Amino acid sequence: MNLYDFPRAPNPRRVKIFACEKNIELELINCDMAKREHKTPEFLRKNPSGKIPVLELDDGRCISESVAICRYLESLEPEPNLFGKDSYESAYIESRNRHIEFELWTQIGISWVNGPIVGSLGIVDQILEAKNMSDKNVRSFYDRLDKEFASAEYVAGNRFSIADITLITAIDFASEMVDLKPQNDLENLARWFSAVSSRSSMKIK
């Protein structure tokens, strides 16, 4: 299976970490976003959204969206389980993963699109006021996470799941590319971050 990838892009990284945790090998194909290869007609046939990652199966069919790709990989290689072992746990992990995606990732995305790196490319109209608000929302979500980690070891309770991969890739991207490192006084969040960062899969960039 081929994975369309680009170094430092956070969504392909989610899938690469997930595959590593499962010990699944993927053939990486570089899709040069700097050259806008993800917007070519050929690539849009693989994913009409023009985004990476895309998983291309051996028969040529393609799957887009990190979480959909990861769920597909889980169906191929069920262990270690990262999506939930029964109906309730699966729903709980999915809800937690979505909290991170819709309330943290989307805000980091707004800060990124309206921030200096994207600004220097001159390809989008930026809105500074929107960035000020999303920066604030990101910091406020970090505060919430710190409170939650006071009584939970991981994002979805007491075991590692896809929701932890979603969160750590968000925080790494926010820290390295958007200048939104978590506040220093959030000790529970720092404890979680340190524990999850020490997994060997997290070395993948």
Add this chain to the structure above:
Amino acid sequence: MNLYDFPRAPNPRRVKIFACEKNIELELINCDMAKREHKTPEFLRKNPSGKIPVLELDDGRCISESVAICRYLESLEPEPNLFGKDSYESAYIESRNRHIEFELWTQIGISWVNGPIVGSLGIVDQILEAKNMSDKNVRSFYDRLDKEFASAEYVAGNRFSIADITLITAIDFASEMVDLKPQNDLENLARWFSAVSSRSSMKIK
């Protein structure tokens, strides 16, 4: 099972339509968003995100997030299948559902938060420039959908799925509450809308 609901809120509507398609009965509990009942400490124990819908099981455990709730309902009542019958189809439906959520719903949300109804409540700082951009993104996504419906009967290929429920609730909300009805010349989108709207489950508001 109890579903925390509020009339005209689009996300609880997604779950109510899904449950109706499955012939699952849910006890509806009114969570008065106008009185901010979704932000009380008691409700935040059910869903730390302070949002509806929330499904409360008979043993008191709670599930938040529409898609997580629907997947749980599918595990209780597998037929008619709305999430996919094999690994590939499940991944494909999930990817299409996410295209609608991340590329259309998030933009409708920005237009809503920065639009006149929310503005009249005086509870958020609005950014008109952000609304202008999201309005444009919504219209552009409608154009894309129209092209896609030229060769596909439904959002995820040739059969009804959760992705159609996600799209129709988005378009109904955008049309009725955000003044973003699809452009009149998008005939393929109109054909899909008319076919899906005629299902009896869609009468649920």
